[in-house]
Amino acid sequence: MQFYYTSGPLGFGSDPPNPLLFSSAPSLSTKMVVLTDPALDLISLIRSPKPAACFSGVPVVDLSKPDAAARLVEACKEFGFFKVTDHGIPVELMRRLEAEAVKFFSLPPAEKEKSGPAKPLGYGNKRIGANGDMGWVEYLLFAVTSRPLSCTLMDFLREPSACCFRSALKEYLSAVRKLASQVLELMAEGLEIEPRDVISQLVTSEASDGIFRLNHYPPCPVLRGSNYSLTGFGEHTDPQVISVLRSNNSTGLQISLTDGSWVSVPPDEESFFINVGDSLQVLTNGRFRSVRHRVVANGMESRVSMIYFFGPPFAEKIAPLPQLMGEGEHSLYKEFTWDEYKKAAYKSRLADNRLGLFEK
Numbered sequence: 093m094q095f096y097y098t099s100g101p102l103g104f105g106s107d108p109p110n111p112l113l114f115s116s117a118p119s120l121s122t123k124m125v126v127l128t129d130p131a132l133d134l135i136s137l138i139r140s141p142k143p144a145a146c147f148s149g150v151p152v153v154d155l156s157k158p159d160a161a162a163r164l165v166e167a168c169k170e171f172g173f174f175k176v177t178d179h180g181i182p183v184e185l186m187r188r189l190e191a192e193a194v195k196f197f198s199l200p201p202a203e204k205e206k207s208g209p210a211k212p213l214g215y216g217n218k219r220i221g222a223n224g225d226m227g228w229v230e231y232l233l234f235a236v237t238s239r240p241l242s243c244t245l246m247d248f249l250r251e252p253s254a255c256c257f258r259s260a261l262k263e264y265l266s267a268v269r270k271l272a273s274q275v276l277e278l279m280a281e282g283l284e285i286e287p288r289d290v291i292s293q294l295v296t297s298e299a300s301d302g303i304f305r306l307n308h309y310p311p312c313p314v315l316r317g318s319n320y321s322l323t324g325f326g327e328h329t330d331p332q333v334i335s336v337l338r339s340n341n342s343t344g345l346q347i348s349l350t351d352g353s354w355v356s357v358p359p360d361e362e363s364f365f366i367n368v369g370d371s372l373q374v375l376t377n378g379r380f381r382s383v384r385h386r387v388v389a390n391g392m393e394s395r396v397s398m399i400y401f402f403g404p405p406f407a408e409k410i411a412p413l414p415q416l417m418g419e420g421e422h423s424l425y426k427e428f429t430w431d432e433y434k435k436a437a438y439k440s441r442l443a444d445n446r447l448g449l450f451e452k
């Protein structure tokens with residue numbers, strides 16, 4: 093493959109024909125590629141064609157079944173990850189919000205950039221966080237609390253034309269908040285600890301630090317016809333208690349198993365995927381593992397994901413729940429507040445072992 097360097101913008105799907113493509117040859121290995129400066133970033137994101145195996149073992153927790161609490165605890169211990177079905181949230185609501193997100197991401201770059209750059213909230217494009225991480229992704233990151241949504245909205249969402257986006261977002265957030273409460277209460281039940289809301293109240297109080305993210309991984313024309321892929325969102329664990337993820341029917345999400353191998357999570361647009369975050373690993377003194385995950389974009393599909401990250405109030409102490417500790421059991425972690433952890437997390441790179449800093 094040959095690379096030529098030019099200057100000019102490297103855009104996403106809605107832009108004019110991609111300037112990276114110089115010839116119409118079908119495979120990456122035979123393509124002549126003209127590189128714009130930002131395309132240098134693209135090279136670092138290209139991954140070799142080593143596909144992760146499609147994993148049929150993702151634990152599925154049917155919330156209507158009596159064994160939900162036990163299954164969920166088992167999944168959190170083994171994988172830190174599971175899929176939730178029979179959750180009662182209408183798929184139409186998920187599709188409504190997804191359609192609004194797609195509309196936003198289809199706007200001309202200059203329009204989208206009015207809501208950016210993400211610092212860390214707002215519209216972001218390829219740059220993830222403030223410490224040099226890059227991914228083939230554009231996104232919107234909002235702060236969401238149980239306070240009125242209007243407190244935390246970006247300008248474009250305040251405009252009368254955004255009323256459908258606003259109402260879908262509001263309804264979706266409220267439904268997912270209820271789902272998270274239900275899941276966290278089932279966790280307490282499965283762990284046999286009281287009160288049942290001991291974990292859920294951490295993330296549903298007025299002061300809880302909730303973040304909502306809409307991610308768009310556009311197709312990448314350079315990779316069409318090749319079996320190369322791109323780093324969409326690099327490997328990491330989520331710092332919060334849990335993250336509730338819903339995506340369209342595209343592949344890309346991968347999780348790391350206990351042996352360090354990566355497997356691909358089969359998509360399911362009608363279900364939710366739950367990640368155990370670092371804070372829940374600490375609250376359970378390591379019984380639950382916070383799952384390392386990443387998104388690999390394949391260049392063909394457009395992936396849209398929406399993730400609600402449930403964090404505790406800033407002043408909350410993150411320490412193992414006393415109800416859970418066995419006799420003589422010590423905390424594996426130094427004491428810290430969510431504020432301290434979040435500040436440290438935001439100084440780290442995506443792939444860093446953030447909890448390592450707080451291990452005893």
Ligand SMILES: C=C1C[C@]23C[C@@]1(O)CC[C@H]2[C@@]12CC[C@H](O)[C@@](C)(C(=O)O1)[C@H]2[C@@H]3C(=O)O
Nearest residue numbers: 212220221225330331437438439440441442
């Ligand atoms: C590189 C970074 C992006 C991130 C903040 C950080 O410095 C390390 C944690 C990252 C993460 C991962 C989960 C969520 O997507 C996120 C919003 C979060 O709370 O922590 C992101 C942060 C981000 O994109 O700003």
Ligand SMILES: O=C(O)CCC(=O)C(=O)O
Nearest residue numbers: 305307325345387397399
């Ligand atoms: O977009 C996805 O499917 C997952 C992204 C993710 O892990 C994150 O935003 O923290």
Ligand SMILES: [Fe+2]
Nearest residue numbers: 328329330385
């Ligand atoms: Fe994540």
